[in-house]
Amino acid sequence: MASALTPAALTLDNVGYAYLGRTVLDRIDLTLAPGEVVALVGPSGCGKSTLAHIAAGVLEPRHGHLERSYRRHGMVFQEARLMPWATTRENIAYPLRLAGVSRRDRAARAEAAAARVALDIRDLDKYPAELSGGMMQRAAIARALVAEPDFVYFDEPFTALDVALKRRMQNLVIEASRALHFGALFITHDLSEAVRVAHRIAVMDLHGRGIVGDRLLPGMPGDRDEATVYTLAAALAKDPAFRHIHDVDERRLP
């Protein structure tokens, strides 16, 4: 997938960030090839969201620099972040509104994006308060895809969902990524989710001090069956580079 000739879709070079003087990210180097889906894993609080916000242009890096050579990106946040006063349709169409697309085209394209994430057309007139958690997250995914981006940031989009819905959403992302040919930075702290959706997994340091390692996964996302996913995730969990995420997950058990 990564070739020496095509420029990288996203390059982070020695990126650092500090909140009010407290360093949360330091010396982050990461390169994504066009169309490549990279899962970024790391324990809670290590700075994954901060990194995604920097890469998506919400935050300015304090050190280093980044280069985006994709055309346009979308983003799914850790929470749905829908506008409470707007209907689901208007929420999904919001990036188009920002891009100056006409009202009529917006509605049609929002409906197409909603169909892609299996949102019923009748739900599009509802307000976010009338949607279930899963529907809100699907609306957020539809919003990220509506402007046909060639790169998407996913920031732990399915953490709040139950196992079955999570699985459906993961398949949905894999299919959309194939159909629309977008690359993605998919943040998660669930190793089997990372194994399911990504071409490659990168691990972040416990304190955001760099990317401590990355592993290329065999096969293509979507082609790996349950047994493969299970074996790969189990093998990764024993990998020294992944040890610290495993620790945190253990600690989380009741």
Next chain:
Amino acid sequence: MRLTARLGARLGHVGAFVWSGWAGISGLALFAAVWQAGHEVYGNFILSAPAATVGAAATILTEADNLALIWDTVRRAAQGFVLAAAVGIVGGLGAGYSAATMRLVRPILTVLLGVPPIAWIVLAMIWFGGSDGTVITTVVVAATPLIFVSVAEGVMTRDRKLDDMATAFGAGPLARLTTLGLRHVLAFLFPALTVALGSAMKVAVMAELLANTGGIGGALAMARANLDVTMALAWVLVAVGGLIVLEYLLVHPVRAEFERWRNASRPWGVKR
């Protein structure tokens, strides 16, 4: 097909709105009953009968001279209100988005709010004499701080995560202001505007009465000079009636339209 459906929905809104008016009408009927009782106890000289007062108010409304007086008051109140809204909204947005401005303005606001309205009327009379300026200035001074504070509070309580979301989708500061900031501020602005509109009318009448510059206030002063209770009450009725008409015909329907989504999180849901 779509049009008829939309028309139907719109009529539905109006119907729901009229229906909700019944409670208001019952309240008014009760008020009239108490008024009538007071009239029967104290007699015509102290408190004229509600029916007679309504009759007098109706007569007032049929005379062109009186309509001109009413128009004077409404025009002054409206001018002051629009000016206050403009200053309050622009200033409030500025203060809300810039913490430094807010820190600078807050003490000034505290001082301004501490000055009683009557003092402003005196000052305005000295500055502008018996002209429109006196009334308009008083209205502006009385109505601006509330609008200002509400807008600033709206801006400061906005959801910054939505702002970040918009930035991630490529929105600049102006797009964020128009698509998110203003929309959120509306929820704070509408109640403030309703209150400000009411106080604009009231302050205008008061300023007219004290500065002797005609309008409804002038007519009230005249009624007082003649010790004509019926006339005084009738003018009060006209002023209050005008305000109610304005509020229910303009402010409430517009607000209901913008606040429809709030019903989504209430047990009865959104009326569609």
